[in-house]
Amino acid sequence: MAEARTIEQAVEFITTEMLDELDSVIVDYRGTPGSLIPLLQRAQEICGYLPAEIQRRVADGLEISPSMVYGVVSFYSFFTMKPRGKHVVRVCLGTACYVKRSDEIMQNLSKELKIAVGEVTGDKKFSLEGVRCLGACGLAPVAVVGEDTYGLLDPVTATDILKNY
Ligand code: FES
Structure with a gap:
């Protein structure tokens, strides 16, 4: 599959296996109204x-314009155009956390x-992001790793949370 290899070489972190899986998912969604966001x-x-x-x-798979896809990806904040690690580390920089030294x-x-x-780390294991208020201000300062929330962190020992992954 020469085309897949070309894209794999051109795009960081995307493997041929990912492209194969994506292609089969595209086939599943093709022709289904309202399929762009779930796809x-x-x-x-x-x-x-x-x-x-x-x-x-x-x-191409849905036979729609790339600008339509871009419009949706750039509109919704849960879509990202930047690579992420296997575990996304998000540190809250909202006011309640900031005053408790989340910086x-x-x-x-x-x-x-x-x-x-x-x-993203070289081994693609972690990526690091700052966020505005995770909705757990009572636990400030707060960070999340993937789906796991860590509250009342000590700025000095907060890096210990990485040992869980
Ligand atoms: S400001 Fe950090 S959880 Fe609200």
Whole structure:
């Protein structure tokens, strides 16, 4: 499958297996009204993110314009066009957390993972993001790793949460 290999080489973190799975999902959704958003959600689950090449593949598969796909991806905040690690580490930088030194937590995690905010570790295991209020201000300062929430963190020892992954 020469085309898949070309895309794999061109797009960071996307493997041939991911593209094969995506192609079979596209076939399942083709011709179903209202399928763009659920298909993009599946595409993001499979590929981890939605770069332009994946958006184009979805557009071609559904026979719609790439600009329509881009419009949806850029509109909804749960879609990302940047690669993410297997475990996404999100540190709350909302006011309640910030006054309890969540910026220090972010700095320490950044140092420990050796990546800046918005980046992915070389082994693709972690990515680091800042978020505005996770809705758990009573537990400030708060960070989440994937689906796991960690509250009342000590800025100095907060990096210990990474040991769980
Ligand atoms: S400000 Fe951090 S959880 Fe609300």
